[in-house]
Amino acid sequence: MSEIPSVQKDESMVLQKKMISEHFDRLGRVEELGKKVVYTFVPGNLNELILSFDMLPVHPEVNALQSGMRKLSGEYVQEAEKDGYSEDVCGYVKCDLGMMKKGNIGPTGQKLPAPDLLLLCYTGCFTFMKWFELLKQEYKCPVVMLHIPYQGDGVIAESMTRYVVKQLRETVIPAMEQVSGNRFNEDKLKMHLTSSARAEDDLVSVWESAKHRPSPIDGYFGGVFYIGPIFTAFRGLPECEAYYRVLRKEVEYRIEHGMGPITPEGELRDEKYRLVVEGPPSWTNFREFWKIFYDESAVMVASTYAKVGGLYECGFRHDAGRPLASLAEYCMGCYTNRNMAGRIDLLESYINEYQADGFIINSVKSCNSFSVGQLLILRELEKRTQRPGAFIESDLVDPRYFNAANIKNRLESYFQMIAAKRAAA
Ligand code: SF4
Numbered sequence: 001m002s003e004i005p006s007v008q009k010d011e012s013m014v015l016q017k018k019m020i021s022e023h024f025d026r027l028g029r030v031e032e033l034g035k036k037v038v039y040t041f042v043p044g045n046l047n048e049l050i051l052s053f054d055m056l057p058v059h060p061e062v063n064a065l066q067s068g069m070r071k072l073s074g075e076y077v078q079e080a081e082k083d084g085y086s087e088d089v090c091g092y093v094k095c096d097l098g099m100m101k102k103g104n105i106g107p108t109g110q111k112l113p114a115p116d117l118l119l120l121c122y123t124g125c126f127t128f129m130k131w132f133e134l135l136k137q138e139y140k141c142p143v144v145m146l147h148i149p150y151q152g153d154g155v156i157a158e159s160m161t162r163y164v165v166k167q168l169r170e171t172v173i174p175a176m177e178q179v180s181g182n183r184f185n186e187d188k189l190k191m192h193l194t195s196s197a198r199a200e201d202d203l204v205s206v207w208e209s210a211k212h213r214p215s216p217i218d219g220y221f222g223g224v225f226y227i228g229p230i231f232t233a234f235r236g237l238p239e240c241e242a243y244y245r246v247l248r249k250e251v252e253y254r255i256e257h258g259m260g261p262i263t264p265e266g267e268l269r270d271e272k273y274r275l276v277v278e279g280p281p282s283w284t285n286f287r288e289f290w291k292i293f294y295d296e297s298a299v300m301v302a303s304t305y306a307k308v309g310g311l312y313e314c315g316f317r318h319d320a321g322r323p324l325a326s327l328a329e330y331c332m333g334c335y336t337n338r339n340m341a342g343r344i345d346l347l348e349s350y351i352n353e354y355q356a357d358g359f360i361i362n363s364v365k366s367c368n369s370f371s372v373g374q375l376l377i378l379r380e381l382e383k384r385t386q387r388p389g390a391f392i393e394s395d396l397v398d399p400r401y402f403n404a405a406n407i408k409n410r411l412e413s414y415f416q417m418i419a420a421k422r423a424a425a
Contacts, residue, residue, distance in 0.1 A: 010262065012247040016228055019243065021108055023233050027056055028110035036180050039115040039135065042309045044123035044148055044331035046172070048192035048236040048318065053180040057233050058112060060131065064095040066107035068283030068397035076102065077398050090127045091366040091398040097134065117179045118143040119172070124150060124336040125369040144175040148331045154342045156332045164328035190320035192236030193327075197317040199230055202244035204313045209251045210301040211354055214271035216254035218261040218299055219354075221290040223306030224281060231309030236318075265294050272297035273418060276350045278343075278377060279362035279370050280305045284399040292408050296415050300360075302350040304343070305370075307335050311346075336369040343373075344380050351385045357418050358388045360411075365395045388421070390414040 030037055036055045040046070042062065050057050067073040076098025077091055083101075085094050099105070106112045118132045120143060129145075136143050146167050149160045173184050206226055210219045217223070226247060234240035254260075260268040264287050275293075277300050282289050293300065310316070316333050319326035335343070351359055361378055363371045378389045392410055395401035 010247075010250050012243060012250055013225070015239075015243050015246060016225070019229060019234055019239055023056075024106050024108040024110055027058065027106065027113055030056065030113045036116040037113045038117045038119050038176075038179075039132075040119040041121065041123075041125075041128050042231050043125070043334040043336050044121035044146075045231070045235075045309065046119065046121060046146070046327055046331075047233065048189055048196055049168075049172070049176065049327060050119070051192050051236050052185055052189040053176045053182050055116075055176070055180050058115065059232055060096045060135075061092045062232055063099060063106060063112070064092040064397050065283045067095050067099055069286055070107065071284065071399075072099075073284060073397035074399045090131075090368075091396050093127060093131045093134070095397045096131070100138065114139050115141050117141060117175065119146070120144065121146045121148060121331055123148045123331055123334045124338075127368070142175060142179070144172055146172055146331070148334075148337060151332060151338050151342060154339055156329055160332060161325050161328045164331060165324045168324050168327065186323060189323050193318040193320040193323055195238060195241055196230075196236045197319065199235065199241045199244040200310070200312045200317050202241075202248040203227075203230055205248050206244070206251050207302070207306075207313050209255055210299075212255050213274075213355075214258065214260045214268075215274065215299045215301050215354075216251050216259055216261060218263065218268070218290075219306060220277045220300035220303035221263070221281065221286070221293070222261050223300070223303055227306050227309060261299060263290060263294050265291060268294060268297065268299060270297050271299050273358075273415060274299055274301045274354065274356045276301060276347060276354065276356045276359040277303040277305065277362065278347055278359065278374065280308075280364055280367060280396055281362065282364070282394040282402045283397050285394075285402045285404065288404055289394075289402075289407070292404075292411055296411070298415070301354040301356055304335055304347065304350075309334070311335060314346075340373045340376065344377055344384075347377065347381055348384050351381065351387060356387065357422075358390070358414070359385075360414075361389060361391045363391060363393045365393065365401050366398065367396065388414070388417055 037058055038050050038055050039058045042059050067076055073095045077094040079098035079101050080094035104112045118135055120128055120132045132143050177184055209216050229240045229243045260271055275298055311333055361374050363374050378391055382389050392407050
């Protein structure tokens with residue numbers, strides 16, 4: 001998703017940086033290349049379908065988080081607030097609108113092209129709809145909405161899959177044919193789906209490596225980099241497969257040599273605490289936030305945020321044998337499309353399977369999709385697992401809501417509590 005601010009660069013990091021830079025370079029030359037552009041969101045993205053029409057995706061929330069990491073989001077958010085957007089509006093939206101007003105310059109310094117299509121896969125976040133309504137006014141291009149039924153009962157019924165496939169056939173594909181000028185090519189879609197599944201296998205192996213002691217990865221701070229290619233423009237492409245092959249090898253090497261995760265401060269060598277995290281990170285203070293945990297030798301062994309664009313370790317794979325049905329099931333399986341009981345079950349399984357000492361909830365002001373019900377999650381998880389949780393508050397891209405001293409104090413007491421419990425045991 002962005003270049004990791006580290007002195008130690010693995011081959012996978014170099015590969016990812018190259019992929020991102022080439023993607024933004026293509027976006028900067030769409031006219032010359034004759035490519036059409038689809039703006040779409042990460043959860044439930046239809047990357048393989050977009051690729052099968054030879055179009056290029058742009059993910060507004062990735063641009064927002066990149067702006068956060070590059071310390072530009074504060075200015076963009078305030079720019080949007082000057083236009084009347086209230087403090088309560090999701091920071092990603094305000095950051096995107098502010099960025100648009102300031103020339104729509106992407107993370108590599110090139111201007112982003114305007115969308116030819118706004119593809120809205122509705123996976124549990126109402127803000128997505130409002131966001132694209134605003135972009136539609138600006139860009140005057142068509143919006144296509146794929147309505148994804150919520151997993152209210154915690155299951156994906158066949159009728160739900162049929163409902164999504166029908167929309168893909170009757171609404172989304174015809175719109176893509178019209179915008180791209182290309183006919184739908186199912187064989188091409190299948191080829192991308194087959195490639196996706198191979199990358200997904202490797203990613204699952206990377207996630208599960210954190211069950212080792214010491215964990216060779218950080219499944220939250222490091223995890224957000226691992227999901228970069230597969231959650232964005234690259235899933236379904238050979239370079240995405242190559243990235244995950246290389247990453248998996250690097251992680252296997254670290255397991256073999258008893259190594260801990262690579263962090264911006266160097267390798268974490270003395271794993272002391274293993275934690276599970278719920279909620280997105282604070283992008284504006286990402287490195288500072290990570291360092292608070294690094295200083296305590298705490299490793300995040302699993303996180304829900306790193307699964308926001310696909311929960312592959314639960315068994316889902318894109319399937320070329322059922323191309324549209326598998327795209328539909330992918331969209332419905334997204335974390336934010338799961339009900340509260342499903343989210344709690346998932347977190348409980350992470351805490352147990354990854355042998356965590358406890359869990360952290362980072363409740364971000366911006367995001368209702370994540371933050372709703374997190375106090376209930378906290379209480380229920382403590383009851384079920386008998387392991388302590390810490391509740392901290394910040395924001396995704398609004399630096400006014402990140403208070404390092406408060407968070408550090410809160411976490412220091414939390415780690416002392418875990419240490420005291422251990423000593424007593
Ligand atoms: S509310 Fe949350 S899920 Fe929705 S757009 Fe904002 S950050 Fe994304």
